[in-house]
Amino acid sequence: MEYTVQGLGQLAGISARTLRYYDEIGILKPARMNSSGYRIYGQKEVDRLQQILFYRELGMSLDNIKEIITSPSFDEVEALREHQVKLLAKKEQLEQLISNVDKTIAHKEGRINMSDKEKFAGFKQKLIDDNEKKYGKEIREKYGDDWVNKSNEQVKNMTQDQYDGVTRLANEVNETLKAAMETGDPAGEVAQKAADLHRKWLCFYWDTYSKEAHAGLAQMYVDDPRFTAYYDKEQPGTAEFLRDAILIYTGMKE
Amino acid sequence: MEYTVQGLGQLAGISARTLRYYDEIGILKPARMNSSGYRIYGQKEVDRLQQILFYRELGMSLDNIKEIITSPSFDEVEALREHQVKLLAKKEQLEQLISNVDKTIAHKEGRINMSDKEKFAGFKQKLIDDNEKKYGKEIREKYGDDWVNKSNEQVKNMTQDQYDGVTRLANEVNETLKAAMETGDPAGEVAQKAADLHRKWLCFYWDTYSKEAHAGLAQMYVDDPRFTAYYDKEQPGTAEFLRDAILIYTGMKE
DNA sequence: ATAAACCCTTACGTTGCGTGAATGTCAAAG
DNA sequence: CTTTGACATTCACGCAACGTAAGGGTTTAT
Numbered sequence: 334m335e336y337t338v339q340g341l342g343q344l345a346g347i348s349a350r351t352l353r354y355y356d357e358i359g360i361l362k363p364a365r366m367n368s369s370g371y372r373i374y375g376q377k378e379v380d381r382l383q384q385i386l387f388y389r390e391l392g393m394s395l396d397n398i399k400e401i402i403t404s405p406s407f408d409e410v411e412a413l414r415e416h417q418v419k420l421l422a423k424k425e426q427l428e429q430l431i432s433n434v435d436k437t438i439a440h441k442e443g444r445i446n447m448s449d450k451e452k453f454a455g456f457k458q459k460l461i462d463d464n465e466k467k468y469g470k471e472i473r474e475k476y477g478d479d480w481v482n483k484s485n486e487q488v489k490n491m492t493q494d495q496y497d498g499v500t501r502l503a504n505e506v507n508e509t510l511k512a513a514m515e516t517g518d519p520a521g522e523v524a525q526k527a528a529d530l531h532r533k534w535l536c537f538y539w540d541t542y543s544k545e546a547h548a549g550l551a552q553m554y555v556d557d558p559r560f561t562a563y564y565d566k567e568q569p570g571t572a573e574f575l576r577d578a579i580l581i582y583t584g585m586k587e
Numbered sequence: 588m589e590y591t592v593q594g595l596g597q598l599a600g601i602s603a604r605t606l607r608y609y610d611e612i613g614i615l616k617p618a619r620m621n622s623s624g625y626r627i628y629g630q631k632e633v634d635r636l637q638q639i640l641f642y643r644e645l646g647m648s649l650d651n652i653k654e655i656i657t658s659p660s661f662d663e664v665e666a667l668r669e670h671q672v673k674l675l676a677k678k679e680q681l682e683q684l685i686s687n688v689d690k691t692i693a694h695k696e697g698r699i700n701m702s703d704k705e706k707f708a709g710f711k712q713k714l715i716d717d718n719e720k721k722y723g724k725e726i727r728e729k730y731g732d733d734w735v736n737k738s739n740e741q742v743k744n745m746t747q748d749q750y751d752g753v754t755r756l757a758n759e760v761n762e763t764l765k766a767a768m769e770t771g772d773p774a775g776e777v778a779q780k781a782a783d784l785h786r787k788w789l790c791f792y793w794d795t796y797s798k799e800a801h802a803g804l805a806q807m808y809v810d811d812p813r814f815t816a817y818y819d820k821e822q823p824g825t826a827e828f829l830r831d832a833i834l835i836y837t838g839m840k841e
Numbered sequence: 842a843t844a845a846a847c848c849c850t851t852a853c854g855t856t857g858c859g860t861g862a863a864t865g866t867c868a869a870a871g
Numbered sequence: 872c873t874t875t876g877a878c879a880t881t882c883a884c885g886c887a888a889c890g891t892a893a894g895g896g897t898t899t900a901t
Contacts, residue, residue, distance in 0.1 A: 334819050339847075344816050349848090354889060369897055371848055376820065391691065392684045395888070410695050417688045420681060427678050430646045434671045437645065441664050562598050562633070565588055593878075603879090608858060623866055625879055649857075 335364075336374045345382050360399045361385060392420065502534045510575055514568055519577035520587075527575070528582035544583040551579035589618075590628045599636050614653045615639060646674065756788045764829060768822055773831035774841075781829070782836035798837035805833035 338349040355361040356372065361382055363372035374382075381402065388398040393416055401412050506527060513524035535550070536542055554564060554572045564572035580586035592603040609615040610626065615636055617626035628636075635656065642652040647670055655666050760781060767778035789804070790796055808814045808826045818826035834840035 334816060334823055336816075337848075348890080350889065350891085353849090358888090369848070370850095371897085379816070391688050410692060413688055413692050413695065417685065417692070420685050420688065424678065424681050424685065427646075427674060427681065431671060431674050431678065434645050434667055434674065438664055438667050438671070441667065562588060566630070569588060591879075602859080604860085605858065607880090612857090623879070624881095625866085 334376060334379075336379070338372050338374075341374045341379065341382065344379065345386060347386070355382075355385070355395075358395060358399075360395055391416065499534065502530065506530045506534050510564075510571065510578075511568070513578065514571060514574055519574055520581050524574070524578040525582055528578045531575070531579065532582070544585070548580055548583045548585045551576040551583075588630060588633075590633070592626050592628075595628045595633065595636065598633065599640060601640070609636075609639070609649075612649060612653075614649055645670070753788065756784065760784045760788055764818075764825060765822070767832065768825060768828055773828055774835050778828070778832040779836055782832045785829070785833065786836070798839070802834055802837045802839045805830040805837075 336344065338352045342349045342352055352361070352372070352374075356363060361378060364375040364378055365373050367373055384402050385395075385398055388401065389395070391413075393401075397412060397416065401407050401409055509523060509527040509530055513519070513521065513527045516523055518524060532542065532547060535547065555561060555576050561572045564575060577586070590598065592606045596603045596606055606615070606626070606628075610617060615632060618629040618632055619627050621627055638656050639649075639652055642655065643649070645667075647655075651666065651670065655661055655663055763777060763781040763784055767773070767775065767781050770777055772778060786796065786801060789801065808818060809830050815826045818829060831840070
């Protein structure tokens with residue numbers, strides 16, 4: 334039995350366009366062309382198309398399908414397994430998304446209490462942080478590898494009390510820093526107080542404190558636009574001021 | 588604080604290209620352009636971008652995000668809920684795929700027994716058939732709605748013995764039909780034997796038999812290219828021959 | 842003979858950018 | 872003062888798997 338594009342299309346439940354596309358990418362070529370250039374398919378092509386559609390239903394890419402059905406030596410089961418791994422990964426990712434959407438809806442509806450709300454703020458921050466990984470990587474290579482990762486871990490394992498503590502401390506740092514900015518003197522008492530609070534705050538995230546690392550971080554606040562943006566949000570120059578205060582505090586500058 | 592494309596890109600962990608694209612599709616326009624045509628973003632744009640990236644992390648399309656954040660009257664929670672419905676649908680679909688791939692691997696590895704193996708053939712056929720829903724719909728509307736579904740159901744509930752019986756019967760039909768084709772006479776004894784076997788075979792699927800329905804089905808074998816392809820696979824004209832034999836058998840034609 | 846129903850190729854649209862190419866601008870360094 | 876390098880800009884193609892015309896030949900039936 335011989336078929337033209339539409340005939341085979343109806344037979345298989347696909348469009349004529351699809352068959353032409355399959356011809357174009359070389360996954361299913363017609364048996365021959367007639368005198369007017371019509372594509373003519375025979376029984377062999379029907380069978381091959383069946384195979385293609387079968388794998389397509391499993392969500393495989395045409396490229397993959399092509400490999401499987403063109404080379405008989407191709408390890409089909411292995412290909413299926415690889416495909417399955419991909420599907421499973423996709424599924425996990427999807428579940429993560431769904432969970433996040435859930436949380437967001439709950440948050441928007443105000444169905445959650447304050448402490449959860451605060452954690453949600455952290456969750457949101459984490460989403461944004463994830464986004465910055467690429468850029469952050471450079472910084473980490475420059476200033477020491479794993480402090481960001483470590484702090485993520487630590488945040489996750491924090492108790493509610495600890496979380497509240499670190500949040501309050503962060504606010505104190507910001508307020509003191511604001512007041513210090515008004516004095517204009519990074520060596521002054523208020524600025525040094527801010528630097529000290531900043532050290533305390535930092536110790537929530539770092540298990541070992543060193544003056545060098547503290548100073549390095551301060552420098553990063555100026556070099557890394559993300560941090561600069563954070564500190565300069567209310568008052569430009571704040572990041573630089575904080576760096577100077579910390580450099581003096583750590584004795585790296587007088 | 589003001590940013591250029593790269594500045595804001597680093598801040599947010601995205602590329603400059605992405606920002607230009609966002610400008611192009613109107614989801615995030617720069618605050619202004621400087622004298623050389625550079626895009627300049629301000630604090631407001633930074634905040635808006637944060638929002639965009641937040642929803643993007645939830646797997647939303649940029650079009651959707653645009654709707655949410657541009658019109659303040661837009662029902663955000665409702666949009667999130669709709670989005671979640673989509674995600675859940677995707678997840679179910681994915682799970683179906685994974686299950687099917689599972690089955691296929693098991694089959695290819697020969698890890699399953701014979702009776703399951705035969706059911707796999709049905710499963711495979713069903714996957715292919717699912718594809719033909721649109722086309723099949725017309726046919727079902729024309730020739731009676733639910734016999735396809737019904738037969739699917741019946742196959743599922745068949746015992747192994749019944750399954751063997753119907754398979755053997757189908758073979759008999761085919762062989763007798765082949766022999767009848769050689770006589771060339773649809774009114775002849777062999778052809779009428781084939782028609783009778785076909786009726787018996789049919790009764791495995793239909794709970795009530797009628798000559799009219801039988802004749803109608805025979806006509807469908809000619810009208811529906813999928814069935815025509817099946818019967819004409821070995822010998823063109825077989826579907827038509829079978830129809831004639833059945834029409835005579837049922838007395839609709841002499 | 843003409844209309845209906847096929848067939849063909851070419852090519853743009855879909856989503857969210859990555860990745861050039863060709864060109865303009867602006868700072869610091871020679 | 873000019874060169875260099877790091878920015879910026881606007882096209883425009885590419886990715887997957889087709890859908891959807893546009894524009895034009897072929898076959899078939901009336």
